[in-house]
Amino acid sequence: MYETTYHRASSVDEAAALFAKGKEAKYLAGGQTLLPVMKQRLASPSDVIDLAKIKDMVGCSGTTSGIQIKAATTHYDVSQDATVRKAIPALCALASQIGDPAVRHRGTIGGSLANNDPAADYPAAVLALNATIKTNKRTIAADDFFQGLFSTALEDGEIITAVDFPVVDKAGYAKFPHPASRFALTGVFVARMPDGDVRVAATGASQNGVMRVGPIEAALKANWSASAIDSVTISADGLLNDIHGTADYRANLIKVMAQRAVQAAG
Amino acid sequence: MGVEGIGASVVRKEDRRFITGKGRYVDDIKLVGMTHAHFIRSPHAHAKIKGIDSSEAMKMPGVIAVLTGQQIVDDKIGNLICGWAITSKDGSPMKMGAWPAMAPETVRFVGQAVAVVIAETKNQARDAAEAVVVNYEELPAVADVKAAIAPGAPQLHPEAPGNIIYDWQLGDEAAVKAAFAKAANVVSLDLTNNRLVPNAMEPRAAIADYDAAEEHFTLYTTSQNPHVARLVLSAFYNVAPEHKLRVIAPDVGGGFGSKIYIYPEEMVALWASKKVGRPVKWTGDRTESFLTDAHGRDHITHAEMAFDKDNKILGLRVKTHANFGAYMSLFSSAVPTYLYATLLSGQYVIPAIYAEVMAVYTNTTPVDAYRGAGRPEASYLLERMMETAARQLNVDPAELRKKNFITTFPYQTPVIMTYDAGDFNASIDAAMKAIDYAGFPARKAKAKSEGKLRGIGVSCYIEACGIAPSKAVGSLGAGVGLWESAEIRVNPVGTIEVLTGTHSHGQSHETTFCQLIAERLGVPISQVSIVHGDTDKVQFGMGTYGSRSIAVGGTAIVKAMEKIESKAKKIAAHALEASENDIVIENGEFKVTGTDKSIALPMVALAAYTAHNLPDGMEPGLKETAFYDPTNFTFPAGAYICEVEVDAATGKTSFVNFVAADDFGRLINPMVVEGQVHGGLAQGIGQALLEHAVYNENGQPVTASFMDYTMPRADDLPSFQVQHTTTLCPSNPLGVKGCGEAGAIGASAAVINAITDAIGNNKLEMPATPDRVWHAIHG
Known part of the structure; x- marks a missing residue:
């Protein structure tokens, strides 16, 4: 160092x-x-x-429209939080699968989002749940926030202070861990909104980082069930290809993890 | 057995210091005036060094010296050697390229050292290293073994045309040809034995301390065999004469073979310490471990087996290409030859065997012995072959094995080895019973009805440990003898020190060797100390590798104990006014048989040192030494059976059960043996499912960190069912065979056989990652 x-x-x-x-x-x-x-x-x-010792940046709470997780809240604290568990249990499940205990007791949601590692777990949840990222300057919609590998809408010096998650009807996350790093080789987060809209996001799979998965969203909007995804074809174009997972394997995992996420969501 | 004697699961004596953080590793040692070394390593797989400019670095804070490869050549420090001479088919000697400790002109793998910075602190050395400018002219590189021998391939060493080190053979080619000519069935198989990185928990480290007044060097280093290190550093590398070089290997955090070898860093530290006149310390980081610790395995093999109409094996033909990396590491040449092809008979009667092995240079990290060393490659080949044959011949894999088992001993194989004892049916029967082999078809059918792919795989391994006798290995090209020494010092108060030439870096010698003393002399293990790892304390020894320590080192202790016992009995008989022949040892007491007269060992020891009343002509003292050279290898063998379930949607393999039934001969400490088996199985399963050192076509390592190289973790592994069957080894008085490598030798084939059974497709290479298994299922 x-x-x-x-x-x-x-x-x-x-x-x-x-x-x-x-x-x-x-x-x-x-x-x-x-x-x-x-x-x-x-x-x-x-x-x-x-930033981790700033008191205003730690904690989870209910809001009028859902829940708020402050940016310096650790993965462990999110995984154990009663408010989060009641509102969106899939977020607790996701946080409990990040890294290992040492990582979960130090790593934070804000840090994960600001870094936007293409195989990190949280970006999939934030994108699929249509969350809002609050910073010390403004609020940013999830669809605008993630801008490719390790790249976000954050300006130089801008600090994520909290993430607002809306209440959803159903949500689930399924992750196939990278054998070595235990990041997501592919992880898929599925969410159904109270108005029936469906959002699906995959992490670990794309060369451009976290992404929405349109064909699966369409299939689940028509029929919220794992079997609805059976007939979906995921293109391997633009997916990562390395010794741990070829692009066609990752395309398969997007589908399989989406099905398991739907099952987990109930 | 007593409570602490042979066969007792005594808790490890060494654990108190390891668990409480009181272990003393090389990096824990700090010497007065110590400086720190940081190596500058090649980022290229193959390049010419056009120049090294250290002028800016020399101006930086704390920098004492920047030393280069040319300087080490100028100072006539010897090149690194390979200590086992192999002769090619055509009678020519193996072709060894020069390997200076730091590259003076050409680098041949990513990570090869070209220069070293010596500074007051580690960080200063590292800062300065970044300011050293090395001007490289890149050369074409080759990492793949088949590509390296293709016409027009980049050439690594002028000494080895075509990158071929040797093209060796073993066995009877004509007999094999005849066997195949009369075969009813021939089974063929192409295999890759994947390259592995040893990844001992403690990275390599060295501290060299030159004393100018005495012209004496002390080297603290992470070595499995400090005496061999001293011998090689003295006799071949011209660093210092043996009596002016003390090598200390203190607590060492795992080796798995990778700490057998003498590496460039230790040589440079010694040389640099004399140059700068101060102690020099180097501690490798994990990246340096990945790039420079000798890797393991990396074979590509084509094999064919011939069967008669009754499914008896007629012959085996094997052609292997072994990737040696960029240089020949210390024992690299022996691994794919005498440690591999000599085990190709496995547990089977195979009347004719012919093996050809081509050793090849590539622009990758050097490859050498790694836990099992040649034997895992042989065992994987044979056991994949037997499973493949059973499927092709449509017979049960266990039955095909049993039909071909060797059942009479001693058994002379067609590939040098004479197996002294074994009961292969006992092992496989124990394993089949433990896993309920008979009930498997029903379990498979049930799993299938639930949409799951269930498979079972068998692996029956045999290995050769305690490599010996010295005369025989010498005739096969070994540059060293493979005996072991022990010295037993009974102190005047009756406590005992055992000095051994083996080295414990996870093997529990400090406990198990004490148990040998407790068994025979009745001395509590708390009264016994094991001394190892210091060339000034132990006269000589060959170190620890090849599961040799108990069979060879333990027997040396027994031989020394016999001498102690003989002298002690004479002293006791003299004190008790009895005949020496009437003295027996019971619970640490020397008794006159049939009487109540006795004298305790401490009193015998005291008598030996006071020398007030010794038999006429007897020398005072009670200290004996033995050098033991075995008459044969030992042959641990066993059967592993693995049951898996494969998730067809993701290709992920999960373990249902894993049974290991090993025959290690007599067990000294069953708990320690079970630990050794667990560790070996973890590495065998790691090779089968997880671990793979990958290079791209330009020789750049793709897996040089734990983010990409998959080390086995606890949740990757099943709960093992470890069983033992026993045939005593007739070649040593303890009846022991060795247990350190078995798991790594036998496990891989069992796992792959189980997966290929589950998915119904034999086209699967290690590591069987989910991606590969999914492709094997779905095409």
Whole structure:
């Protein structure tokens, strides 16, 4: 690791101010990506601004239209939260499958979304649930937020403060873990809205990161059942292709994981 | 057996320090004035070094020196060697390319060291390394073994035209040809034995300390065999004469073969310590482990087996291409030859066997022995073959094996080995019973009715441990003897130190070797210490690998104990005024048989050291040494049966059951043996399902971290049912055979046989990842 200056911010505004002052500052949330990258000397931020101890950024609560998870809430806390479990149990299930216990006790939802790893779990939930990302400057719809591998709508220095999830009728997540990294080789989140709309998002599969899966959305909108997906064909075009999963295998997994997610959603 | 003697599952003595974090590994050692080394490694698989500019690095804080490959050549430090000479079919010696500890002119694999920075701190060394500019001219590279021997392939070493190190053969080609000519059926099979990265928990490390006044070196290093390291560093690498070099291998966190070899980093640390006049420390990181620890396996094989009309085996023909990587590691040449082809008879009567092995250079990390070393490759080949044959001949796989088992011993195979003892039917019967083999068809049918693919796979392995005798291995090209030494020091108060030339890095010697003393001399294991891993303390030894420690090292302890016992009996007889022949040892007491007269071992020891009242002419003291050279290998064998369920939708394999029935001869500590079996099975299953070191066509490693290289985790593995059947090894007094590698040797074939049975398709290579299994099912 190269030398850096560590700051522990006590408020979002202080964090933003510290960021603006730094020559090449980086925010630190759970550190599950940034710290390994720094240890490998692949990143050399002048300043590291820790967001995880900002009290206003931690916790889950009910809202008039659903639930809010503040950005620095750890995966473990989400997985155990009674409010989240009551409203969208699939989110608890997803959080409980991220990484390993050490990762889940440090990693945060805001950090995961800001990093937008193409194989991370949370982006699939946020996109399928049509969540809203709140930052210190604005609110961003999920459909606008994810912009390709490790790329988001966030501007330089912008901080995710919370994620608002609307109440949904049904939601489920199924993940086929990458054998080595245990990220999602392919994970699919399915959600049916109270108005009958269906949104399906896949992570780990596409060369462009998390994506909506139109053909499965259409099939499930017509008939919310695993068997409705049987006849769907998923194209392997644009899917990742590597030693752990060829593109056609991932196309298959999108379908199979979607079916299992529907079963999990009930 | 006593409560602590042979056969007792005594809790490990060494665990207190390991569990409480008090182990002392190389990286825990800090010497006064110690400097830190960071290696500059090639990012290219094949390139010429056009120049190295360290001028900026030398100006950086804390930098003491930047040393290059050319300097190590100029200082006449020897090239790394391969210590087992193999002769090709045509009578020519193997063709070994030069391997300097740091590359002076040409790099041949990603990760090869070209220079080293020595600095006050580790971080300063690393910072400065980034400022060293190495100018490379890239050359075409080749990573695939078949591509490397194709016409026009990039050439690695001028010494080895066509990248061929040797083209070796074993067995009777004409006899095999005749056997195939009269065959009723011939079964053929193409296999890949996937390349593995050893991944010991503790990365390699070294601290070299040169004492200018004494012209003496001390090397602390992560070694499985510190005496061999000293011998090779002295005799071949010209670092220091043996009496001026002390090698210490303290606690070592796993080896699996990868810490047998003497690597460039230890050599450079020694040389650099003299150059800078201060101790030099290097601790590898995980990336360096992936890039530079000797890899394992990496064979491509075509095999054919001939059967008569009664399904008896007539002959076996094998052609293997072994990928050696860019250089010949210390024992690399022996692995696909004398540790592989000599096991190709397996547990079967095979009247004629002919094996050809071509060893090939590629632009990849060097390959050498890894847990099992040649024997897993032989066992995987034979057991895939037997399963494939059973399906082709439409007979039960277990029955086909039983029909062909060797049942009389000693048995001379057509490929050198003489099996001394075994009962292969006992092992397979025990395994079949434990897994309810007879009930499998019903379980498969039930699973099918639920839409699931159920399969069962058998693997009957035999291996050869305690490689020996020295004279025989010498005649086959080995550069070393393979005996072992032990020294027993009975202290004046009756406590005992056992000095052994083996090295414990996970094998529990500090417990099991004490049990040998407890069994024979009646001394509690708390009163016994095992001393190993220091060339100044132990006179000589060959180290730990090839499951040799108990069979060879343990027997050396027994031989030394015999001498101790003989002298102690004389002292006791003298003290008790009895005849030496009437003295018996019971619970640590030397008794006159048929009387109540006795003297305890501590009093005998005290008498030996006070020397006030010893028999006339007897030397004082009670310390004995034995060197033991076995008369034969030992032959552990067993049967593994695995039952799996495959998810056809994802290709994911789940274990239903895994039974291991091993014959290791006498067990010293069954709990320790079971632990060894579990570890071996984890590595065998890891090879079958998970692990694969992959290079792209340019020789760039694709799996150089745990994000891409799948190490087995607890939830990847089943609960093992470990069973034992026993035939005592007649070649050593303990009747032991060795248990360290069996799991890794036998497990892979059982797993793949079970999966191919489940999916009804034999076209499946290791690792059987979900992606590969899904493709095998769905085309």
